[in-house]
Every structure is written in C-alpha cells, then in structure tokens.
Amino acid sequence: MAKAKKQPAKKAAAKKAAAPKKAAAKKAVAPKKAAAKKAAAPKKAAAKKAVAPKKAAAKKAAAPKKAAAKKAVAPKKAAAKKAAAPKKAAAKKASAPKKAAAKKAVAPKKAVVKFGTESEQLDKFFHDSLKDIYWAEKNLAKALPKLQKAATSQELKDAISEHTQQTIDQASRLEEVFTLLGKKPQAQKCDAMEGLIKEAQTIVEETQKGSNTRDAGIIVAAQKVEHYEIATYGSLVQLAKVMGQDEIAAILGEILEEEKTTDVLLTEIAEGSINWQAKSESSAAGSDDEDDEDEDDDDELDEVEELDEADIEEDDDDDDDVEDDDEEDDDDDEEEDDEK
Numbered sequence: 014m015a016k017a018k019k020q021p022a023k024k025a026a027a028k029k030a031a032a033p034k035k036a037a038a039k040k041a042v043a044p045k046k047a048a049a050k051k052a053a054a055p056k057k058a059a060a061k062k063a064v065a066p067k068k069a070a071a072k073k074a075a076a077p078k079k080a081a082a083k084k085a086v087a088p089k090k091a092a093a094k095k096a097a098a099p100k101k102a103a104a105k106k107a108s109a110p111k112k113a114a115a116k117k118a119v120a121p122k123k124a125v126v127k128f129g130t131e132s133e134q135l136d137k138f139f140h141d142s143l144k145d146i147y148w149a150e151k152n153l154a155k156a157l158p159k160l161q162k163a164a165t166s167q168e169l170k171d172a173i174s175e176h177t178q179q180t181i182d183q184a185s186r187l188e189e190v191f192t193l194l195g196k197k198p199q200a201q202k203c204d205a206m207e208g209l210i211k212e213a214q215t216i217v218e219e220t221q222k223g224s225n226t227r228d229a230g231i232i233v234a235a236q237k238v239e240h241y242e243i244a245t246y247g248s249l250v251q252l253a254k255v256m257g258q259d260e261i262a263a264i265l266g267e268i269l270e271e272e273k274t275t276d277v278l279l280t281e282i283a284e285g286s287i288n289w290q291a292k293s294e295s296s297a298a299g300s301d302d303e304d305d306e307d308e309d310d311d312d313e314l315d316e317v318e319e320l321d322e323a324d325i326e327e328d329d330d331d332d333d334d335v336e337d338d339d340e341e342d343d344d345d346d347e348e349e350d351d352e353k
C-alpha cells in the first residue's frame with residue numbers, strides 16, 4: 014500500500030515541476046505578444062498619424078483650392094454682375110433717352126397749334142378769353158360771400174354783397190355773349206383769378222377777426238380782382254368792336270363799367286375810413302393784444318377752411334351746363350378744327 018501511494022506523489026511533483034515551466038513559457042510568450050502589440054500599436058498609430066496629416070494636409074491643400082476656386086468664381090460672378098450692371102444701367106440710360114425722345118417726339122404733337130386765318134385766330138383767342146373770364150366770374154360769385162362774412166365793417170360787407178349780385182348777373186350776361194357767338198357757355202380755368210382768390214383767402218387767414226386791418230387787406234385783394242377784370246373786359250370790348258361784334262361789345266362794356274364802379278367804391282371805403290382806422294388800430298395795439306391776436310388767429314383758421322381750394326376747383330363740376338375741363342375744351346377745339 015505504501016508503494017502505491019508513492020507513485021502519484023512523483024507525478025504530482027513532476028506536474029509541479031512542469032507547471033512553472035508552462036507558466037514561464039506563457040510568461041515568456043505573453044510579453045512577446047504584448048511587446049509585439051506594443052510594437053505594432055505605435056506603428057498603426059504612427060501610420061494613422063502619418064495618414065491623418067496627409068488627409069489633413071490634403072484637406073488643407075484642397076480647402077485653399079476650393080476657397081481659391083470659390084474666390085476665383087466669386088470675382089468672376091461679381092465681375093459678371095459688375096459687367097452686367099453697367100450694361101443694364103447703360104441699357105436703362107440708353108432706353109431713357111429713347112423714352113424721353115419718344116415723349117419729345119409725342120409732345121410736339123400736342124404743342125402743334127393749327128392756326129387758321131388771321132380772323133379765325135382772333136375768333137379763337139376771343140372765345141378762349143371769354144371762357145377764362147366766365148370761369149373767373151363764376152368762382153368769384155362763390156368766393157365773394159366768404160370775404161363778405163370775413164369782413165369787419167358793415168360798409169365793406171354791403172359793398173361786397175352788392176358786387177356779388179352783380180357778379181352772378183355778369184356770368185349770366187357772359188352766357189348771352191357765348192350764345193351770340195353761336196357757342197355754348199364754357200368755362201376754362203383762369204390761373205390768374207385762381208391766384209387772386211387764393212391771395213384773398215391768405216389775407217383773411219393772416220389778419221385778426223374783427224379788425225380794420227383785415228378790411229384794409231380784403232379791399233386790397235378785391236381791388237386786385239377788379240383791376241384784373243377791368244383789364245380783361247377793357248381789352249375784350251375793344252376786340253369785339255374790331256371784330257364787328259357791336260352787341261357783344263355793348264354787353265362787355267356794361268360789365269366793364271360795373272367793375273370800374275366797384276373799384277372806385279372800394280377805394281372810397283378804404284380811403285374814407287378803413288385804412289385810417291386800421292392805422293390807429295395798429296398804433297393802439299399793445300403786447301397784451303398780441304397775445305389775444307394769437308388766440309383769435311386760431312379761431313380764424315376754422316373760418317378760413319371754408320374758403321378752401323376745393324370750392325374753387327369743384328365749382329364748375331357742379332354746373333351741368335358748363336364744361337370746365339381743359340381736355341374737354343381741347344377736344345372741342347379739335348372738333349371745331351375738324352369742322353373747319
């Protein structure tokens with residue numbers, strides 16, 4: 014029994030002796046693999062590192078190329094735009110004169126006046142002048158009542174009121190003149206009278222309500238209107254006589270006298286009292302009054318609004334029997350030319 018037990022002890026001892034050898038062999042192999050791995054890892058890393066810079070370098074190298082390419086393209090586009098822009102601008106400039114030239118080419122067509130005989134030209138001028146003064150009378154008939162309302166003295170209010178009735182009647186008599194000429198009554202905007210009416214409105218706006226200075230200003234404005242009418246009717250009377258239109262000359266002469274009488278009356282009112290009262294009013298005015306004046310001016314603005322331009326412009330639109338449009342007028346004239 015003791016021999017049998019001794020044999021396994023030998024095998025165990027042999028195993029023990031062999032085990033360290035295997036372990037040593039494994040240990041000896043393991044470092045080799047690790048060393049190999051370690052040795053290989055730096056190679057891969059080095060390889061990666063070596064590759065990465067290449068890629069990066071390639072990217073870097075490529076990036077500038079792209080950027081350069083973009084830059085190269087961008088200037089081309091910009092250059093193309095710049096090159097195109099002047100072309101467009103040049104095209105516009107080139108077309109603008111064409112358009113302007115086209116307009117100029119068209120404009121003279123309007124500007125071309127068909128002159129008839131001397132007699133026909135005078136007839137047309139006389140007719141056009143009548144249209145102007147007819148417009149003036151009709152618009153004065155609307156503007157005068159507003160001046161009457163704005164005036165301070167009863168004497169001036171009465172004078173304006175009387176002349177308003179005359180003005181309405183004068184417009185009716187001008188319609189008779191149109192009829193005698195074989196024409197229908199037609200108003201054509203009178204720029205001069207429009208300006209004079211606006212000036213009267215401004216005077217009311219810039220003077221104190223209830224003052225003699227306002228009356229003095231209204232008289233100045235009204236006399237400018239009368240002088241314009243006197244000049245117009247005086248000239249038309251003479252032309253009518255030359256044209257052999259005695260009946261028309263008589264009607265226009267009658268109106269002329271009314272305008273002259275009104276002018277004289279306005280002068281009398283101004284010189285008789287109002288101008289002097291305005292002078293003393295101005296001398297008596299103190300600094301306190303100036304403050305009041307400002308307040309009154311504010312009140313007056315409301316009143317002036319009643320004398321707005323719309324009243325002037327829309328006047329003849331209200332009258333169905335009166336044509337007031339310049340274009341219509343031109344059309345009529347063209348028709349007349351065609352008839353001739």
Ligand SMILES: [Fe+2]
Pocket residue numbers: 150180183242272
């Ligand atoms: Fe008049």
Ligand SMILES: [Fe+2]
Pocket residue numbers: 176180238239242272275
């Ligand atoms: Fe008048």
